[in-house]
Amino acid sequence: MAKRKAVKKPSSKPSFSKSSLALSPKSKVILGSFLIFFGLALLIAFASFLFNWQADQSTLTQLENREVETQNLLSKFGAAISNFFIFDGFGVAAFAIAFLTIITGFYFFLSLKKKPLFQFWFWGLLVMTWLSVFFGFFAEQNALLGGTVGFEMNDYLQDYLGFTGTILLLAFLLIVYMVSRFRLTPEKVINAFRKTKDDISEDFKSSSSSSVSEETPVRTNAEEKKKEEITSKPVAPAPEIPKTPQPVTEKVVIQSQEDPDDVAMEVETAQEEEVEDNLSKKLVEDYGEFDPTLELKNYQFPTLELLKDHNANGGGITINQEELEENKNRIVDTLKNYKIDIAQIKATVGPTVTLYEIIPEAGIRISKIKSLEDDIALSLSALGIRIIAPIPGKGTIGIEVPNKNATMVSMRSVIASPKFQNAEMELPMALGKTISNETFVVDLAKMPHLLMAGATGQGKSVGLNAILTSLLYSKHPAEVKFILVDPKKVELTLFNKIERHYLAKLPDTEEAIITDNTKVINTLNSLCIEMDNRYELLKDAMVRNIKEYNTKFKARKLNPENGHKFLPYIVLVVDEFADLIMTAGKEVETPIARLAQLARAIGIHLIIATQRPSVNVITGIIKANFPARIAFRVTSKIDSRTILDSQGADQLIGKGDMLFTQGNTLLRLQCAFVDTPEVDKITEFIGSQKAYSDAYHLPEYSGEESGTSLDIDVGDRDNLFREAAEVIVIAQQGSASLLQRKLKLGYNRAGRIIDQLEAAGVVGPFEGSKARQVLVQDIEGLNQLLNDE
Numbered sequence: 001m002a003k004r005k006a007v008k009k010p011s012s013k014p015s016f017s018k019s020s021l022a023l024s025p026k027s028k029v030i031l032g033s034f035l036i037f038f039g040l041a042l043l044i045a046f047a048s049f050l051f052n053w054q055a056d057q058s059t060l061t062q063l064e065n066r067e068v069e070t071q072n073l074l075s076k077f078g079a080a081i082s083n084f085f086i087f088d089g090f091g092v093a094a095f096a097i098a099f100l101t102i103i104t105g106f107y108f109f110l111s112l113k114k115k116p117l118f119q120f121w122f123w124g125l126l127v128m129t130w131l132s133v134f135f136g137f138f139a140e141q142n143a144l145l146g147g148t149v150g151f152e153m154n155d156y157l158q159d160y161l162g163f164t165g166t167i168l169l170l171a172f173l174l175i176v177y178m179v180s181r182f183r184l185t186p187e188k189v190i191n192a193f194r195k196t197k198d199d200i201s202e203d204f205k206s207s208s209s210s211s212v213s214e215e216t217p218v219r220t221n222a223e224e225k226k227k228e229e230i231t232s233k234p235v236a237p238a239p240e241i242p243k244t245p246q247p248v249t250e251k252v253v254i255q256s257q258e259d260p261d262d263v264a265m266e267v268e269t270a271q272e273e274e275v276e277d278n279l280s281k282k283l284v285e286d287y288g289e290f291d292p293t294l295e296l297k298n299y300q301f302p303t304l305e306l307l308k309d310h311n312a313n314g315g316g317i318t319i320n321q322e323e324l325e326e327n328k329n330r331i332v333d334t335l336k337n338y339k340i341d342i343a344q345i346k347a348t349v350g351p352t353v354t355l356y357e358i359i360p361e362a363g364i365r366i367s368k369i370k371s372l373e374d375d376i377a378l379s380l381s382a383l384g385i386r387i388i389a390p391i392p393g394k395g396t397i398g399i400e401v402p403n404k405n406a407t408m409v410s411m412r413s414v415i416a417s418p419k420f421q422n423a424e425m426e427l428p429m430a431l432g433k434t435i436s437n438e439t440f441v442v443d444l445a446k447m448p449h450l451l452m453a454g455a456t457g458q459g460k461s462v463g464l465n466a467i468l469t470s471l472l473y474s475k476h477p478a479e480v481k482f483i484l485v486d487p488k489k490v491e492l493t494l495f496n497k498i499e500r501h502y503l504a505k506l507p508d509t510e511e512a513i514i515t516d517n518t519k520v521i522n523t524l525n526s527l528c529i530e531m532d533n534r535y536e537l538l539k540d541a542m543v544r545n546i547k548e549y550n551t552k553f554k555a556r557k558l559n560p561e562n563g564h565k566f567l568p569y570i571v572l573v574v575d576e577f578a579d580l581i582m583t584a585g586k587e588v589e590t591p592i593a594r595l596a597q598l599a600r601a602i603g604i605h606l607i608i609a610t611q612r613p614s615v616n617v618i619t620g621i622i623k624a625n626f627p628a629r630i631a632f633r634v635t636s637k638i639d640s641r642t643i644l645d646s647q648g649a650d651q652l653i654g655k656g657d658m659l660f661t662q663g664n665t666l667l668r669l670q671c672a673f674v675d676t677p678e679v680d681k682i683t684e685f686i687g688s689q690k691a692y693s694d695a696y697h698l699p700e701y702s703g704e705e706s707g708t709s710l711d712i713d714v715g716d717r718d719n720l721f722r723e724a725a726e727v728i729v730i731a732q733q734g735s736a737s738l739l740q741r742k743l744k745l746g747y748n749r750a751g752r753i754i755d756q757l758e759a760a761g762v763v764g765p766f767e768g769s770k771a772r773q774v775l776v777q778d779i780e781g782l783n784q785l786l787n788d789e
């Protein structure tokens, strides 16, 4: 098949490299301010010239004579330049030059895009010339109005076109200008007239009816307000992309050369790709890259001052030489008891533990040391000793011994560290410090999900807060959204304040932080729908992951009219997973497993914490999909095995001492500490700033039971059934949230009553996001219905 590629013609224009013309920001500000002041000077000089031109003109021939005085506010310079532009030039229309200079100054000063500026100048100069001729035409007597240019051009035109011809030409040029600059069409003019006429007649009507009804203006106001709200809603940060470009088709006619009688065949080739590419390039040129943060462009990230430095000595570690020596001697002596001689010993002091790396004498088998692990720990008689034999990749044996005085790792120190500040990660989390006192930062997007376990009081909640704080310090509200599940109801409540900035929720729910297990099931299923939707978008955009998708969207290569939008990362945090599994079991496990298996590419990441890392909570399927794990201190070796697949977590010392693995080696870390008042301050700081109108909405999910016919025994009805029915009938609105509010009920109970009302025929079936239909008109009808039962 004949395929022809468009060959780009080499441009005949001379090409300038852009950088040779580019100015540095400093030069732009200087040039910009010069132009602004110069334009203002012109403006003052021109204005002053209008009043003093006659007096000043006589002095223009003696400019070099310092004795001669001019009336112009800008003296000789003002008089000369004004005379040049106004009298010898374009008349009063020359004011355009002053304005154009000021506008140009602002463009440089604010580093704005130059393209509209060229348009300003083009149209500005054209209008100036037109005005000059126009004034020259009507005010021939006043030389100042049209200037010499206006006068001469007018004279010239009248010689050739005559009086009437010149008027017609001027009128024609005016129409050309209006149509090309303001896209004015006859319909638009007629519509504008019609609208004014309608407005006037409406005003007339409302003023005559205002005395009759008092309610009308109130409603009008409300309506107006609503209208205003709609129009003044922050401009959706969606790039303006015109209709999908039609593929350009090229026709090639093929005719057999040997046989001239052969039927000619037309081959059409489409050049869709290039057009789209050009379109996105043009859009980027015109509007710049799409900026997802535009809607909250004044958003300020929380400052470091909101965090406390929990250490008096500024986070540094104090090395206690005596303690080091003492521990070294104990290790050497203990090993000697088991006939293990040491060739070399080295200590690395961390915030909570010190690592003693030993190299045994030649000939000593590592397995011997390994088998003596417990005995060595016992001889050293300290809590939290962990023996690593050998340290992977090093060929030494490590013995971690807790420091007598642990140093707290404050969140402030890890957030301020260059490692976190310069981290080029999608979702950077500053977890704490390693044993060699280095800040440890990992990317949640790479993990891609995190499992966290630890007995009660060992630092899980602090760990979760540290993760959330890291993300709040590094990501704009447009880039990440959290779904927080907190069955304990107290741990994550502080994050309520940032609901409209950072949280995601189901559309019909009031609270964004989920404390109710039924809602968790709905949210998880909704998240699965979001996942499927996102996969569809990725497929449509022909990209493999969210990062590529967002890059393509920012480059304006994806059309929002086709459903494309900027996709924020979604982080689901479940604080007490054991509790969920115990109450909801499979209903929770299935969507969690599905998300864990599939959600990595589309930017949904899960962080699951549990107190009880038993096998019925962390099942095989969940474990398989959570390669990254954090273990705080647990109570038994079995628990340690369940979470880490090896022991060690049972030997930790608590208070944020943790082991982290991403599938291979175990890393001992001291978790960064962030206190509740600090989290409170951060959320307060964010919460008090301008927010989105609502939390990020997840897709609607209608529970499985919806739509099924219900058969509920009359005797099993809730005590508040009758009262609830009355509330619903009076309000004529069949929603569970109404019952929750009016009767102060929990979500579950309100939902149950609604089901009973459906069975009794008071309300209709579930209708997705809409409230159910109320089938009874009034209380009398309700009484009749219930008495007939």
Ligand SMILES: Nc1ncnc2c1ncn2[C@@H]1O[C@H](COP(=O)(O)OP(=O)(O)OP(=O)(O)O)[C@@H](O)[C@H]1O
Binding pocket: 408, 409, 454, 455, 456, 457, 458, 459, 460, 461, 462, 463, 611, 655, 656, 657, 670, 671, 672, 673, 674
């Ligand atoms: N990283 C840390 N550095 C210093 N102290 C810590 C750290 N993490 C926790 N602690 C101490 O441990 C206490 C308990 O921590 P936390 O509330 O996080 O425990 P938890 O595991 O969430 O307990 P629960 O499961 O009962 O909620 C904190 O009040 C704090 O004093």
